[in-house]
Amino acid sequence: MKKPSPSNLILINSLTVTLILTLLSTPTAQPQGTSLGFYARTCPNVESIVRATVQSHFQSDPTVAPALLRMHFHDCFVQGCDASILLEGPNTEKSAFPNRLLRGFDVIDDAKKRLEAACAGIVSCADIIALAARDSVSLTRGLGWPVPLGRRDGTVSLALDTNNLPAFTDSIQVQVQKFADKGLNAQDLVTLVGGHTIGTAACQFFSYRLYNFSTSTPTGADPTIDPAFVPQLRALCPQNGDGSRRVGLDTGSQDTFDDSFFTNLRNGRGVLDSDQKLWTDPATRDIAQRFTGPIRGLLGLRFSLEFSRSMVKMSNVGVKTGSQGEIRKVCTAVN
Numbered sequence: 364m365k366k367p368s369p370s371n372l373i374l375i376n377s378l379t380v381t382l383i384l385t386l387l388s389t390p391t392a393q394p395q396g397t398s399l400g401f402y403a404r405t406c407p408n409v410e411s412i413v414r415a416t417v418q419s420h421f422q423s424d425p426t427v428a429p430a431l432l433r434m435h436f437h438d439c440f441v442q443g444c445d446a447s448i449l450l451e452g453p454n455t456e457k458s459a460f461p462n463r464l465l466r467g468f469d470v471i472d473d474a475k476k477r478l479e480a481a482c483a484g485i486v487s488c489a490d491i492i493a494l495a496a497r498d499s500v501s502l503t504r505g506l507g508w509p510v511p512l513g514r515r516d517g518t519v520s521l522a523l524d525t526n527n528l529p530a531f532t533d534s535i536q537v538q539v540q541k542f543a544d545k546g547l548n549a550q551d552l553v554t555l556v557g558g559h560t561i562g563t564a565a566c567q568f569f570s571y572r573l574y575n576f577s578t579s580t581p582t583g584a585d586p587t588i589d590p591a592f593v594p595q596l597r598a599l600c601p602q603n604g605d606g607s608r609r610v611g612l613d614t615g616s617q618d619t620f621d622d623s624f625f626t627n628l629r630n631g632r633g634v635l636d637s638d639q640k641l642w643t644d645p646a647t648r649d650i651a652q653r654f655t656g657p658i659r660g661l662l663g664l665r666f667s668l669e670f671s672r673s674m675v676k677m678s679n680v681g682v683k684t685g686s687q688g689e690i691r692k693v694c695t696a697v698n
């Protein structure tokens with residue numbers, strides 16, 4: 364078969380993108396009650412205000428992009444996408460172990476301030492997080508997608524509920540189950556974990572893979588890691604070294620939203636054990652494989668499009684709409 368030329372590929376890509384975005388942007392309400400253009404009359408500049416806020420923080424600190432994307436995931440998986448992650452106080456979600464290293468809260472607070480100045484009491488903190496996550500993807504050269512809006516803010520935030528969050532030590536079976544509990548299938552899992560195409564992880568979450576496997580390999584490293592990759596990771600995370608030191612999750616491309624994360628998994632260069640298992644476990648390998656390779660054919664999946672689709676699904680998990688919840692005055696406290 365004749366290979367399409369690069370310019371034809373760009374054309375095909377942009378046509379596909381246009382088609383999908385058109386489908387996504389058809390102004391029908393989502394089953395959960397969010398909709399596109401929700402603030403069209405009440406706060407028409409909501410999207411540009413959030414975008415400008417994220418952009419200004421991103422310019423001085425590009426690491427806010429992965430931070431905001433992760434924040435949205437951690438918000439949606441606990442009590443639904445309702446900004447419960449932002450509430451401060453003893454034993455709130457924010458104080459729980461899995462959320463200890465979340466960052467970017469100042470960006471959301473800043474956007475909320477600007478929105479309160481433009482249209483007081485209208486835009487929920489939950490919608491701000493959903494928009495900021497999307498803007499973070501497009502600022503790192505990802506595709507971006509239309510975000511259905513109309514989420515309301517929750518009033519409950521409990522540290523104990525963060526047990527729902529997937530852990531880096533979870534088997535694929537457990538990861539699949541935790542996503543299924545939120546109405547997300549195995550393809551959504553593989554696709555959304557592809558969010559690790561940007562950002563970093565602290566050594567404390569994976570350095571055990573570099574040193575604790577002396578019974579399985581002569582080097583003592585997890586046998587699923589490419590042996591040529593081990594010295595590189597060891598140099599970044601020395602044994603008994605600083606566990607808070609950070610390492611890119613998508614080696615070689617941690618600042619760009621692209622599909623190289625999956626090529627890294629194929630090459631045994633996943634950093635977190637939970638990431639590498641997406642490739643080594645047959646239950647998810649086929650899906651991960653469909654995101655790799657230069658020309659993917661009919662069975663191939665285009666990561667940027669699938670990511671947009673799965674994000675719209677994740678952004679609607681357990682949302683509160685209509686008269687549920689409230690529109691917080693400040694994002695860190697209930698009214």
Ligand code: HEM
Nearest residue numbers: 429430433436464529530531555556558562563564565637
């Ligand atoms: C099985 C599911 C998942 C597990 C076990 C997992 C685990 C982790 C861990 C351990 C880190 C490192 C945190 C740190 O050191 O600060 C991390 C970072 C990150 N995660 Fe995930 N994650 C999962 C799914 C997701 C999903 C679905 C998304 C987004 C859609 C996501 C986005 C991110 C991003 C962007 C970072 C980098 C954060 C930064 O640089 O500050 N993760 N994840």
